[in-house]
Amino acid sequence: MKIAQVSPLYESVPPKCYGGTERVVSYLTEELVRRGHDVTLFASGDSQTGARLVACAPEALRLAGCRDPLAMHLCMLEEVARHVEEFDVVHFHVDYLHFPLSRRSNVTQLTTLHGRLDIPELQPLFREYRDMPLVSISDAQRHPLPFANWIGTVYHGLPRELYRFRPQPGTYLAFLGRISPEKRPDRAIIIARRAGIPLKIAAKVDKADQDYFEQIIRPLLDHPLVEFVGEINDREKEEFLGGALALLFPIDWPEPFGLVMIEAMACGTPVIAFRNGSVPEVMVDGVTGYIVDDLETAIRRVGEIDRLDRTRCRRVFEERFSTPAMADAYLRLYRQLCELGRPTRPQPSPQTIQRVA
Structure with a gap:
């Protein structure tokens, strides 16, 4: 054609x-x-x-x-x-x-x-x-x-060969995407701090969100468990996502898809995502991660993330999102x-x- x-x-x-x-x-x-x-x-x-x-x-x-x-x-x-x-x-x-x-x-x-x-x-x-x-x-x-x-x-x-499967979980939580009110990086920081697990934030800041970043997010970055990495490219994503214990996707808007969820699955990394928009369609609750409705549940699920099989995360990606x-x-x-x-x-x-x- x-x-x-x-x-x-x-x-x-x-x-x-x-x-x-x-x-x-x-x-x-x-x-x-x-x-x-x-x-x-x-x-x-x-x-x-x-x-x-x-x-x-x-x-x-x-x-x-x-x-x-x-x-x-x-x-x-x-x-x-x-x-x-x-x-x-x-x-x-x-x-x-x-x-x-x-x-x-x-x-x-x-x-x-x-x-x-x-x-x-x-x-x-x-x-x-x-x-x-x-x-x-x-x-x-x-x-x-x-x-x-x-x-x-x-x-x-995504191309199956884009990200290598990482069978061993890392030691930090990951937030990847864009710093904006609807993506709720503030929730990610709260979850990590209360769970006592390091959080790495790899995200860009658009001009439209600069005030939100300076007024709301920057003060929250001053904590030993929180590291702001900044914007990363596609080559760096594999190490960032694959090396994580879990991806946090604490959105507060009707997400149309959420590409980062399947990027994490491709690496074998499970996702803790709030129930909004496409999340229940993309995620398989209890298999590729956990779908949550509030902060308390998200924090509890961080402690249960080792129950999930990273091999199954990768398999779901290959079957549904290649x-x-x-x-x-x-x-x-x-x-x-x-x-x-x-x-x-x-x-x-x-x-x-x-x-x-």
């Missing part, structure tokens, strides 16, 4: 450090190329891929300090439009930005939504664009928009859409313009 993958430009594909969406786009793209498909990747120019790369920005926008990322993304969508007839299917990963363009094209396309959908302003938008074929990354992600045109749920996958499994699911959706034929897009109904004198 001739397939286009349209990635956000905030990070390269794959990202140098943090960047869940771009990382998934990379894994999917490379697996499709490996299987012999003709893949074109629309992404930043510093991306690394076996596909044909159409560079839509010289480098990742976050690293370049771009002041208007929307402008660059609109230029990318125009570039996609120039080539759209070359593809059997176009797979968008840029949220809803392309909807007006796609509605007025008869190209076969679909959109994977990678973010949270419980934002009130999204309700009228997705009601307007109910003709857009959508893919969720967990069933839980769909709950705020049950009326949308969902055609499937595809869980994220890149081949993800690619198989997307290829089924591509073929189903292609079999339906190129769509005739409904035009928006004309509205009477109310003139104001």
Whole structure:
């Protein structure tokens, strides 16, 4: 098949450090190329891929300090439009930005939504664009928009060889991701301190979360059990996650997927996660870790983590969250859409313009 993958430009594909969406786009793209498909990747120019790369920005926008990322993304969508007839299917990963363009094209396309959908302003938008074929990354992600045109749920996958299995547990707890109120690094610090076990925090701090970091988190770092590592890259993750006793995932928001959970499973490291969003779908409670509802339970489960078999954690990852499994699911959706034929897009109904004198 001739397939286009349209990635956000905030990070390269794959990202140098943090960047869940771009990382998934990379894994999917490379697996499709490996299987012999003709893949074109629309992404930043510093991306690394076996596909044909159409560079839509010289480098990742976050690293370049771009002041208007929307402008660059609109230029990318125009570039996609120039080539759209070359593809059997176009797979968008840029949220809803392309909807007006796609509605007025008869190209076969679909959109994977990678973010949270419980934002009130999204309700009228997705009601307007109910003709857009959508893919969720967990069933839980769909709950705020049950009326949308969902055609499937595809869980994220990682290459089996990306992280080595580590059969022996480490001596510290790990927190990996982003410093933000919804990720609750403060909970992770409380859990570690009360359990009496060292905690290593590997996380980036976005500008939007700088005040939260300085006012709430930084004072909590002044403790002998807590070490702030900062942002780490993909190569460093294996040692960081694989060397941990457990990963703490104390989220306080409707997490659409939570890639770090399966990264830990790939290393054999169990996860202690709060029951929010996709967690009950991704986790197997009592097998790949523990699902908890409060701090007291989380602290108690830290003391019970040695009951879990790290080999089973790795096995669940291989069975459910590998890149081949993800690619198989997307290829089924591509073929189903292609079999339906190129769509005739409904035009928006004309509205009477109310003139104001």
